[in-house]
Amino acid sequence: MRGADYVAKRLAFAVLTVFIAVTINFALFRLAPGSAVTNLARVPHATPETRLAIKRQFGLDKSKLAQYGIYLKQLVHGNLGVSFANSQPVRDNLRTALINTIPMVFLGTLFAIVLGTLTGILAAWRRGTVAEGATVTTALGFYSMPTHWLGLMLVILFAGVLPTGGMSNEFLIDPPFWTHVKDLAEHIALPSLTLGLVLYGEYTLIVRSAMLETLGEDYILTARAKGLQPWAILRRHALRNAMLPITTLVALSLGYIVAGAILIETVFSWPGIGRAVYDAVLQRDYPMLQGAFLLLTVSVVLFNLIADLLYFKLDPRITE
Amino acid sequence: MSVALREPGAVIELEPIRTRRGVVWQTIRRRPSAAVGAVLLLLVLLAALLAPVLAPYDLHKQAGPVFGHPSWSHPLGLDDGGIDMVTLLMWGARISLVVGFAATFVSMVIGGAVGVAAGYFGGKVDTVLMRITDYFLVIPDVPLMIVVAAIWGPSLFHIVIVIGILLWTSTARVIRAQVKSVRERVYVKRARALGAGHARIVFRHVLPQVAPLLIANTVLTIAVAIFDETALSFLGLGDPSRISLGKVIENAFQRAAISTGAWWAIIPPGALVALIILSCSLVGGAIEDALNPRLRVAHLSARSFRLRPLVGRSSDSL
Numbered sequence: 001m002r003g004a005d006y007v008a009k010r011l012a013f014a015v016l017t018v019f020i021a022v023t024i025n026f027a028l029f030r031l032a033p034g035s036a037v038t039n040l041a042r043v044p045h046a047t048p049e050t051r052l053a054i055k056r057q058f059g060l061d062k063s064k065l066a067q068y069g070i071y072l073k074q075l076v077h078g079n080l081g082v083s084f085a086n087s088q089p090v091r092d093n094l095r096t097a098l099i100n101t102i103p104m105v106f107l108g109t110l111f112a113i114v115l116g117t118l119t120g121i122l123a124a125w126r127r128g129t130v131a132e133g134a135t136v137t138t139a140l141g142f143y144s145m146p147t148h149w150l151g152l153m154l155v156i157l158f159a160g161v162l163p164t165g166g167m168s169n170e171f172l173i174d175p176p177f178w179t180h181v182k183d184l185a186e187h188i189a190l191p192s193l194t195l196g197l198v199l200y201g202e203y204t205l206i207v208r209s210a211m212l213e214t215l216g217e218d219y220i221l222t223a224r225a226k227g228l229q230p231w232a233i234l235r236r237h238a239l240r241n242a243m244l245p246i247t248t249l250v251a252l253s254l255g256y257i258v259a260g261a262i263l264i265e266t267v268f269s270w271p272g273i274g275r276a277v278y279d280a281v282l283q284r285d286y287p288m289l290q291g292a293f294l295l296l297t298v299s300v301v302l303f304n305l306i307a308d309l310l311y312f313k314l315d316p317r318i319t320e
Numbered sequence: 321m322s323v324a325l326r327e328p329g330a331v332i333e334l335e336p337i338r339t340r341r342g343v344v345w346q347t348i349r350r351r352p353s354a355a356v357g358a359v360l361l362l363l364v365l366l367a368a369l370l371a372p373v374l375a376p377y378d379l380h381k382q383a384g385p386v387f388g389h390p391s392w393s394h395p396l397g398l399d400d401g402g403i404d405m406v407t408l409l410m411w412g413a414r415i416s417l418v419v420g421f422a423a424t425f426v427s428m429v430i431g432g433a434v435g436v437a438a439g440y441f442g443g444k445v446d447t448v449l450m451r452i453t454d455y456f457l458v459i460p461d462v463p464l465m466i467v468v469a470a471i472w473g474p475s476l477f478h479i480v481i482v483i484g485i486l487l488w489t490s491t492a493r494v495i496r497a498q499v500k501s502v503r504e505r506v507y508v509k510r511a512r513a514l515g516a517g518h519a520r521i522v523f524r525h526v527l528p529q530v531a532p533l534l535i536a537n538t539v540l541t542i543a544v545a546i547f548d549e550t551a552l553s554f555l556g557l558g559d560p561s562r563i564s565l566g567k568v569i570e571n572a573f574q575r576a577a578i579s580t581g582a583w584w585a586i587i588p589p590g591a592l593v594a595l596i597i598l599s600c601s602l603v604g605g606a607i608e609d610a611l612n613p614r615l616r617v618a619h620l621s622a623r624s625f626r627l628r629p630l631v632g633r634s635s636d637s638l
Contacts, residue, residue: 017458024459028467144543144598146550149569149590155578156586255460262462263551267573277463278555281470289467296463304458 006312014305021297026071029286080294081287085279090291093276098295100167101265101272104188105257108195113250116200120207124215125234135204142201151194151267163187165269191268195261199253206249207242214242248311255303258296357602364596368417371410379403379411379563387582397584399568400575408568409588415564416546416593419480423545424538426484431491432534436522438492439499450496453489461486465548469557476559483548491537495530502529536607543600550593565589 055061062070074081080090116139123135142150155164163169169183214220215238223233262274269275273292280288367374377383381403388398396405438449465482472478502508508525516524546565552558553566554573563571568589572578577585 013454017455020455021459024464028471140598140601141594144594144601146547146554146566146569146590146593148551148554148573149586149593152569152573152578152586152590156583159578262466263554266555277466281466281555281557284470289470293463293467296460300460301458 003312007309010305010308010312014301017301018298021301022072022075022294023068025290025294025297026068029290075294080291083285083288085283085285085288090287093288094273094291094295097271097273097276097292100270101258101261101274104191104265104270104272105195105261107188107192109199109254109257111192111196112199112203115196116203117207117246119200120204121211121234121239123204123208124211127212127215136208139201139204139208142197143205144201145198146263147194147198148263148267150198151191151264154190154194155267158190162189164190167271191264191270194264194267195257199257202253203250207246210242210245210249211238214238217241244311244314247314248307251303251307251310255300258299351602351606353602354606357599357606360595361599361603364413364592364599365417367410368413371407371414375407375410377404377407379407383407387577387580387585390584396588397582399585400571400577400582405584405588408563409565409592412563412565412568412589413592413596415476415562416549416566416596419476419483419549419564420542420546420596422480423483423487423549424541426480427486427488427541427545428491428534428538430485431488431537432495434488434492435495436499436526436530439496440503440518440522440526442500442503446496449492453492456486456489462548462551465552466555466557469552474557474559476562479549479552479557479559482552483545487541487544487548491534491541494533494537498530498533499526502526532607536604539600539604539607543597543604546593546596546600565593569593 052061078091080094082088083090083093086093119135119139123132123139126132145153158164163186167184167187168180169187175183220233220237223237228237258273261270261272262277264270265272265274266278273295276288277292277296279285280292382401383404384394384398384402386398386400386402388394388402390397394404394406396409399405399408434449434453438446438453465486468482469478472482503526508521511521511525549558549564550566550569553564554570556570558564558567558570569586572582572586572589577583
């Protein structure tokens with residue numbers, strides 16, 4: 001039975017990584033400068049009694065090890081603490097934010113995958129032509145731009161044409177269904193486009209190198225020698241094999257996209273997970289920051305696992 | 321990037337590379353874009369280094385109206401404090417480059433040490449070190465950077481350390497692979513037989529062989545570090561007392577350069593960052609290619625390929 005072993009290994013790695021991330025998460029916030037009470041409870045000049053009361057309330061009078069135990073136990077129960085900023089459970093805040101982030105990220109990624117794959121294949125297939133030069137230069141250009149700056153450029157370009165902030169027009173009260181859809185679509189356009197453009201640059205370069213590598217293989221030469229049509233070679237021989245690294249890399253990148261949305265959501269005031277991180281930083285809302293960090297780590301680990309399994313499924317040569 | 325028009329099978333005239341100068345020359349001939357990148361990088365470096373001499377105005381003195389338009393005396397206009405943009409860019413590039421180089425130095429020291437130790441000693445040391453590297457690869461850097469920077473408080477030193485301790489993984493992997501192959505070469509074995517200690521072998525025989533690759537990796541890491549600094553600054557985690565390019569973008573954004581219509585305060589700093597990153601990618605990629613054409617291939621295997629799109633670019637995704 002090929003695979004059971006491999007899958008088990010990957011799963012164990014993922015679980016262990018999450019555990020380490022949780023531990024880092026716990027330790028990091030205990031290393032914050034200043035005493036935990038003055039910092040976390042925001043009481044600069046409290047009497048010793050108040051401090052003790054707060055310490056008790058937050059369980060900080062216990063030993064570090066006991067605190068760690070409590071933290072793990074609460075985490076297993078899905079309790080991520082309470083936000084300093086709005087006194088809501090962190091879990092609920094994060095859920096709302098995640099629901100807002102997903103459509104924006106999905107649209108942008110879709111745009112990038114479609115465009116990036118097409119231009120990447122074009123660049124590899126037309127190697128050495130002006131088309132390749134232009135494609136690669138454009139992709140490298142977008143790849144090099146700071147994400148938030150690209151967002152700001154789009155704001156300058158589209159100011160007045162498309163809304164540049166928020167998720168919906170707040171002055172539309174109980175709009176008809178289609179007006180509401182149109183409004184949402186207009187708001188999602190710019191953040192998604194920013195994400196799409198940055199990712200597109202990266203995907204083009206990935207697809208191009210994957211394709212170039214495949215095109216250099218002996219079986220392509222054989223196919224050519226057999227006199228197959230270029231289109232058939234491209235589709236059946238080159239693309240199929242190049243899809244292997246491409247699929248894995250795209251799956252891998254998905255995990256980082258959520259983290260990457262921090263800059264875009266800050267520029268466009270998109271009320272998603274990235275914006276939540278930004279606000280938490282500004283307000284020194286540690287529980288929120290801690291929860292968000294955990295969520296982002298878990299998402300990366302999860303997509304890494306998916307990439308591993310996908311790679312394994314697609315490439316029968318792996319028997320590790 | 322223009323690639324010479326050649327049939328894949330026609331590249332037979334293999335020129336033997338004898339000297340280091342030969343490598344440089346060949347790289348430039350094969351990839352002229354790398355030369356362009358190198359020249360641009362050099363220009364930015366010079367402008368940043370000579371900022372105290374070349375900068376046309378005082379960095380801390382108002383030189384004209386707030387968000388003043390570009391004119392002959394201020395080719396790129398003025399920022400929200402009435403400071404000349406050209407002056408600001410030169411000093412900003414200075415700080416950005418300092419962060420880039422310093423953070424890269426930190427990551428080179430860690431990554432180099434881990435890579436050499438893992439590759440040279442092999443066995444258990446290798447297993448343990450590579451496991452640790454694997455974990456660092458999976459943990460998302462940018463959120464971790466944000467968390468650490470937020471907890472430690474904003475300062476240039478913290479930013480350098482934070483970026484440095486999170487960027488070393490790709491260096492470690494590249495160096496380890498190289499050291500492993502160098503270790504088995506005959507002259508290393510001979511040196512060992514002659515009684516050379518570990519330190520001598522590593523510093524005299526292994527490191528010189530690995531150095532060129534380390535340089536390529538350094539150039540790519542500098543780009544990532546500068547990118548990360550720009551991102552952290554934008555999120556308000558930069559050093560408030562030092563103006564980097566990231567800080568210039570952040571200031572312009574926070575102080576409504578866009579709604580004022582002052583495009584000159586926001587386009588040039590970002591374009592400069594993009595230019596630096598682009599040049600570094602071109603140069604680093606070309607050196608890597610010239611040294612080891614197989615490397616590109618290795619980078620496409622899923623386990624070693626590292627992606628950090630949007631914030632913090634992977635240094636080895638090119």
